[in-house]
Amino acid sequence: MKLYGSYTSPFVRHCRIVLLETGLACEFIETDMAGSATKSPTKRVPFLEDGNQLFTDSSSIIKYLREKVGNFFCASAKELDEYCLVNTALDTTINLFFIERDGVQVAGIPYLRRQAERIESSIAELNAMILPMSSPYNDAELRLACFIGWAKFRKRFDFAEFKNLENFFAAIQSYENFKATEPKV
Ligand SMILES: N[C@@H](CCC(=O)N[C@@H](CS)C(=O)NCC(=O)O)C(=O)O
Incomplete structure (x- = not known):
């Protein structure tokens, strides 16, 4: 997996916390606005690639990561x-x-x-x-x-x-x- 983002974004930070909590292996690729403009349709960070799957929002990324290890995202x-x-x-x-x-x-x-x-x-x-x-x-x-x-x-x-x-x-x-x-x- 590859997570694209910056070290300042709070949306990216939440994804990074979830990666630490789940222990999943993921490469972090520091991405500026020019990078997100060409690589994601939202022109925002974060986005996550896993093989041929692309996730373009921190909420879907977090749900994907949590469910990968059998946990829930916002259970109630x-x-x-x-x-x-x-x-x-x-x-x-x-x-x-x-x-x-x-x-x-x-x-x-x-x-x-x-x-x-x-x-x-x-x-x-x-x-x-x-x-x-x-x-x-x-x-x-x-x-x-x-x-x-x-x-x-x-x-x-x-x-x-x-x-x-x-x-x-x-x-x-x-x-x-x-x-x-x-x-x-
Ligand atoms: N709903 C998005 C929001 C992401 C977002 O707003 N990211 C900011 C960085 S903190 C961004 O890339 N902004 C660039 C822009 O709006 O052009 C998510 O949860 O991932």
Whole structure:
């Protein structure tokens, strides 16, 4: 198997954690935007090749890897809903990050203001969740940790008023597979 991605992407980080957890052999191929533009129809990372199979989204990659070793991806509807909530917040935060990096003023465009509000309300909801303070972590929790880690790394969000999320993030630092995949430029 070959996983294409970057060392900064939170979506790729989640896949890398799952590779460590499952112990599956996989080559990591560092890929920039030019690389993903030619090799994946989504023009995004991650993507995974296994023989002649191509997976173009972190969620399908994680499901594929977990099922390969006889485990589940988001076993219950509740876990899937929590995973989707984190993913919406993450996807929206990254969307605004790229848009702002291209010089667009978020405050001047109604839909982008709505995107910013979506992030705020989703984070408040995530902060109200009951979160574990030690492993094992499920995929909704791992995705949440990858989101917080990326938002801190890129200085996109101040979590100071969200104490539950801060405590959860402090605790997951002692999980070796999370620590081993910290974002780096
Ligand atoms: N839904 C996708 C999102 C992946 C994604 O947004 N990746 C970012 C990197 S963090 C990317 O490649 N962005 C490039 C672009 O949007 O042009 C997944 O879960 O894999």
